[in-house]
Amino acid sequence: MTKGPDSEQRVKFYQTGTFTVGNRLLNEAQRTVQASVERANSLDSGHRACQGCGEALGARYVVDAALRATNDQLIAANATGCLEVFTTPYPESAWRLPWIHSLFGNAPAVGTGIAAALRARGREDVRVIAQGGDGGTTDIGMGCLSGMFDRNDDVLYVCYNNQAYMNTGVQRSSQTPPAARTATTTVAGSDPGNELNTGKSVPLIAMAHGIAYVATASVHDLHDLEYKVVKAMSFHGARYLEVFVPCPLGWGSRPADTIKVARLATQCGMFPLFEAEYGELTASTRIRERKPVEDYLKLQRRFAHVFALENAHQLEALRAIAERNIRRFDLLADGEDTA
Amino acid sequence: MLQQIEGSAAVAQAVAACRPEVIAAYPITPQTHIVEGLGDMVKRGLVGNCQFLNVESEFGAMSVCIGSSATGARTYTATSSQGMLFMMEAVYNASGLGLPIVMTVGNRAIGPPLNIWNDWSDSMAARDAAWIQLFVEDNQQAADVHVQAFRLAEAASLPVMVCMDGFILTHAYTRVDVPDQANVDRFLPAFEPHQALDPLAPITMGAMVGPEAFAEVRFLAHYKQLEALDLIPRHAAEFEALFGRDSGGLLKTFDIEDKSTVVVTMGSVVGTMKSVLADMRQDGSSIGLLSIRSYRPFPKQQLRDALAGAKRVIVFEKSLAVGMGGILAADVRMALASLPIAVYSVIGGLGGRPITRDNLRRMLDKGVRDELEEPHFHDLDVAVVHRELERLRDIQRPGPSAESILRDIAGADAVARSSE
Numbered sequence: 001m002t003k004g005p006d007s008e009q010r011v012k013f014y015q016t017g018t019f020t021v022g023n024r025l026l027n028e029a030q031r032t033v034q035a036s037v038e039r040a041n042s043l044d045s046g047h048r049a050c051q052g053c054g055e056a057l058g059a060r061y062v063v064d065a066a067l068r069a070t071n072d073q074l075i076a077a078n079a080t081g082c083l084e085v086f087t088t089p090y091p092e093s094a095w096r097l098p099w100i101h102s103l104f105g106n107a108p109a110v111g112t113g114i115a116a117a118l119r120a121r122g123r124e125d126v127r128v129i130a131q132g133g134d135g136g137t138t139d140i141g142m143g144c145l146s147g148m149f150d151r152n153d154d155v156l157y158v159c160y161n162n163q164a165y166m167n168t169g170v171q172r173s174s175q176t177p178p179a180a181r182t183a184t185t186t187v188a189g190s191d192p193g194n195e196l197n198t199g200k201s202v203p204l205i206a207m208a209h210g211i212a213y214v215a216t217a218s219v220h221d222l223h224d225l226e227y228k229v230v231k232a233m234s235f236h237g238a239r240y241l242e243v244f245v246p247c248p249l250g251w252g253s254r255p256a257d258t259i260k261v262a263r264l265a266t267q268c269g270m271f272p273l274f275e276a277e278y279g280e281l282t283a284s285t286r287i288r289e290r291k292p293v294e295d296y297l298k299l300q301r302r303f304a305h306v307f308a309l310e311n312a313h314q315l316e317a318l319r320a321i322a323e324r325n326i327r328r329f330d331l332l333a334d335g336e337d338t339a
Numbered sequence: 340m341l342q343q344i345e346g347s348a349a350v351a352q353a354v355a356a357c358r359p360e361v362i363a364a365y366p367i368t369p370q371t372h373i374v375e376g377l378g379d380m381v382k383r384g385l386v387g388n389c390q391f392l393n394v395e396s397e398f399g400a401m402s403v404c405i406g407s408s409a410t411g412a413r414t415y416t417a418t419s420s421q422g423m424l425f426m427m428e429a430v431y432n433a434s435g436l437g438l439p440i441v442m443t444v445g446n447r448a449i450g451p452p453l454n455i456w457n458d459w460s461d462s463m464a465a466r467d468a469a470w471i472q473l474f475v476e477d478n479q480q481a482a483d484v485h486v487q488a489f490r491l492a493e494a495a496s497l498p499v500m501v502c503m504d505g506f507i508l509t510h511a512y513t514r515v516d517v518p519d520q521a522n523v524d525r526f527l528p529a530f531e532p533h534q535a536l537d538p539l540a541p542i543t544m545g546a547m548v549g550p551e552a553f554a555e556v557r558f559l560a561h562y563k564q565l566e567a568l569d570l571i572p573r574h575a576a577e578f579e580a581l582f583g584r585d586s587g588g589l590l591k592t593f594d595i596e597d598k599s600t601v602v603v604t605m606g607s608v609v610g611t612m613k614s615v616l617a618d619m620r621q622d623g624s625s626i627g628l629l630s631i632r633s634y635r636p637f638p639k640q641q642l643r644d645a646l647a648g649a650k651r652v653i654v655f656e657k658s659l660a661v662g663m664g665g666i667l668a669a670d671v672r673m674a675l676a677s678l679p680i681a682v683y684s685v686i687g688g689l690g691g692r693p694i695t696r697d698n699l700r701r702m703l704d705k706g707v708r709d710e711l712e713e714p715h716f717h718d719l720d721v722a723v724v725h726r727e728l729e730r731l732r733d734i735q736r737p738g739p740s741a742e743s744i745l746r747d748i749a750g751a752d753a754v755a756r757s758s759e
Contacts (some may be wrong), residue, residue, distance in 0.1 A: 075536045077406060078545075090546035098536035100409050102432050106402035113361065113406020114412075116390040120360035120412050126538055144402060147395030155576065194459030214348060 040096075042067050046095035048086040052255025053159040054245030054262060059131065059221045060244065062158050065229035067097060070127045070315045076100070076112050079107035079132025079141060082167040105140035105265060107132045108148040111155035119154075127233060131158040134175035135165040138202045145202075145240075150208035152237040156229075159202065159240070162247035170250040173279055174200050177270070178321070179314040181302040182250070191304045196317045204278070206240035210279040218244035218271060220263035224285065228275065244271045252301025265295035269322030272329040286333040341516050346478035350443060350501075351376030355386045355616045356443075356523040357489045360412035360530075362377040362391045362401040363674030366718040367422040368455045369505035370445030374417055377671045382446065396601065397422040401429035401440075402452035408438035409544060413489065419505055423461040427468070434469035434560070436545060437533065439492035439499070442470075446507040446606070446657075448690040452741035456691020457505040458657035459606070462634075463666050469560045471567055472635040473587065476516050478508055483586035484632075486518050487574045489527055494574075495567050496533040500679035502606040502634070504657075506691065508553040522581050560755070564636040571633050591636035592645055594620070600707050601646055603671055604655040605631045608694055624707055631667070639674040647672075651681045653706045655699075655717070659687040662712035679756040681709065687717025694718075724748055 030202070042063040049056035067074050075098045078084045084101045087094040102110045111130030118126050130148075132141060135326040137159040148155055164182045165171040171184040178196040178213065180188050185194040206214045212235040217225040232239045246262050248255045265271040270293060275283035297318065304315040326332055348374050354362075362381065364374035374740070381391040390407075393398045400416045408414040420428060423444065423612045433440050444462045448454040462472055473483045473488060481503045488499040503509060518526075535541060536720055544688070549558055563735075568589065575587035595601050602612055619626050631643055646652055652675065654668040664671070668684030675682060683706055688694045698718050705711055727744055731737045 009418075073538050075410065075538065084545075085547060088543055088546040090543075092546060093543035093545050093546065096541060098538055099543050100406070100436075100536055100539040102405050102436070103428055106405070106429060109399045110406035110409075111396075111398075112392065113363070113403035113408070114410045116361045116392055116403065117407040117410035117412035120388050120390045120407075121410075124428065143395055144399050147399050150395065151392065153392075162437065180743030306695075307478060 020264045042096050052248040052258040054219045056260050058243040058245045062119040066228040069230045069233035075124045077107045077130040079136030081136050082102035083134040109144040112148050114151040115154045129156045133172045134161040138174050149211050149238045156232045156239045159242045160245045162245045166247050166250045179306050187305045207276045209280050211238040213239040214276040216242045218261045218262045253299050267291040268293045268296045269326040272325045274329050284329040287331050293319050347372030347484040352517045354486045355380050356520050359405035359415040361414045363394050363403040363416045365397050365400045366434040367419045370417040371420045397426035401426040404440045408440050411532040413438045413530045417443035419445040421460045425441045429470045433498045437496045441488045442500050444500050444502045445499050445505040445509045458689045460500045463658040474502045478513050480586045507607045537563045551599045574717040591630045591631045593628040598625045598627035599650040600626040602653045603629045615696050640672040653683045655685045659686050683711045684714035
């Protein structure tokens with residue numbers, strides 16, 4: 001369960017691993033509207049995302065929630081990447097809000113410029129989100145992102161983290177986990193896949209800037225995702241949300257398993273869900289039923305080699321990452337086995 | 340109001356009079372005084388509700404400008420040299436998106452060797468970035484042309500660079516009549532964007548365009564720049580009617596009627612050149628001057644018309660296309676193609692090398708006798724170059740030339756001093 005204030009989402013259902021049953025148990029106002037034909041779609045159907053794309057799902061829920069939270073007074077800046085390419089094969093555009101794509105590494109700064117223009121023109125009722133993948137955000141966009149945090153510009157930045165450069169054909173990013181296979185970290189040599197002891201946590205870097213709100217979320221828990229977007233929009237100043245979005249193409253997982261893979265990442269401790277305000281950790285989502293890291297890895301071909309006997313050290317390194325997350329973010333519910 | 344004022348301060352005041360709404364600032368010599376001046380005015384509340392942002396890089400600066408201009412705010416920034424290169428991806432993006440951003444370029448060399456002084460390498464590097472590039476000859480023009488730049492940018496929905504020579508203009512204290520607020524307001528209407536990000540009328544900006552339409556989009560960029568060839572003189576005439584000053588325009592000629600030789604150049608060297616040519620005319624030379632004020636779009640036809648009667652054109656520029664020669668000279672040659680005019684390319688003033696009346700006179704005396712090699716490197720120390728070439732030939736691992744040449748010159752100075 002989420003610690004801390006959580007007025008909008010007091011009730012969560014874990015009985016079936018979905019919200020379907022739980023929805024019927026809720027009163028009308030609290031029910032999810034994900035399946036309703038009345039539901040607004042900021043990201044319209046017909047876009048070109050792959051089957052099972054986690055990013056398309058994540059972006060749709062993020063932008064919809066942000067639109068609801070701002071009464072549709074929202075402008076979006078988008079980094080170059082899958083999300084940009086699959087949503088705007090002109091003359092078609094899947095976006096139903098004012099949306100601009102400028103470059104790969106400058107979405108945070110474009111967001112800053114939009115916010116500054118709105119402030120100059122007395123339109124602070126209109127809010128701004130900027131969004132991109134992990135490459136655009138945590139590698140090439142890092143300078144602009146840090147500048148936006150530093151100046152505390154009134155922008156919510158959303159990073160859809162699928163742990164590699166998917167749009168260019170699955171190359172390593174700073175978010176690619178150790179041992180994972182990509183097109184530039186191939187399964188070859190004595191340390192196949194991505195090197196161990198590399199990478200960085202951008203949510204923690206964001207927290208180090210002392211900005212109003214930092215959170216991680218995942219597409220397997222859309223209520224939690226929406227709750228965090230709405231909460232982020234209740235703050236002014238710089239905010240950062242990182243959404244875990246499996247990529248079937250890049251990860252070698254089945255499109256039908258996107259939600260399952262995302263859930264397992266959280267349940268095994270590989271992707272911790274937490275919130276922070278003004279640099280302080282305020283809440284983390286407890287793991288109710290801890291799963292072995294192997295359960296998460298074995299659904300993805302990018303990790304297939306870590307199960308070979310000679311690569312046992314890689315599996316061990318991945319287990320250690322999960323252990324560390326669990327310790328660091330206090331992820332285990334009381335009484336849960338720490339082994 | 341007439342003031343004895345630094346060029347950068349005059350530009351800052353002129354930009355402030357244009358009522359900018361967003362300014363992104365990043366320090367780089369020699370443009371820094373401009374954004375410092377604007378930052379101070381904004382902080383004192385003298386520029387309305389203008390937002391002044393201290394950004395983390397030039398790439399960030401231009402990116403903030405893109406977001407701001409796309410949201411319909413009048414937007415300004417300034418840069419120089421390495422800063423121009425660092426923001427280059429966003430420079431192309433601003434013009435591609437049709438955003439009327441105005442940027443001052445305090446023209447400065449590009450390294451290495453690191454050099455903070457003036458030449459045109461930075462704005463020439465952005466020559467093909469589809470921005471309008473206006474060059475100014477003095478600080479009065481610098482102030483005036485910024486006012487015209489906002490008008491032009493917003494009328495054409497294109498970004499405009501105002502190129503002023505670093506230090507020579509940015510740091511020079513001269514007499515400037517900074518455009519007054521009332522007349523600026525008369526000249527420059529409120530910004531009505533061609534496109535804006537607005538929740539009331541959502542648009543998608545920055546879509547991907549494939550082979551089926553890319554050529555047409557690029558043609559339109561070219562076409563729109565050529566349209567500015569009409570707007571620029573019209574705005575200059577309106578400006579002159581209102582302010583009583585001749586600033587801006589496509590090009591300006593000085594005493595070229597019936598002259599056999601015409602010097603073509605841009606920027607602050609125009610002033611020095613005028614004085615040298617007056618001397619030469621007094622000594623019997625048939626020589627005049629043409630200053631290019633709009634470098635992009637390049638006024639090909641106007642240049643051709645103006646120079647049609649000349650026998651000889653000497654293009655003097657502070658820029659070099661390595662492996663080719665003069666950049667401005669190539670443009671002039673294209674404009675004069677098939678006319679029976681000899682065009683000489685002279686490259687000088689690189690990295691702030693002083694351009695004096697004396698050394699210009701020596702070069703032009705050779706020029707009017709058709710004795711300039713192609714291209715001619717003005718005021719080049721040939722002995723130093725020869726010694727370095729010899730060293731490169733003779734030594735196994737000769738190391739970097741920049742440091743070696745400095746050592747050579749320092750040594751020669753020491754020898755000269757000891758023999759005094």
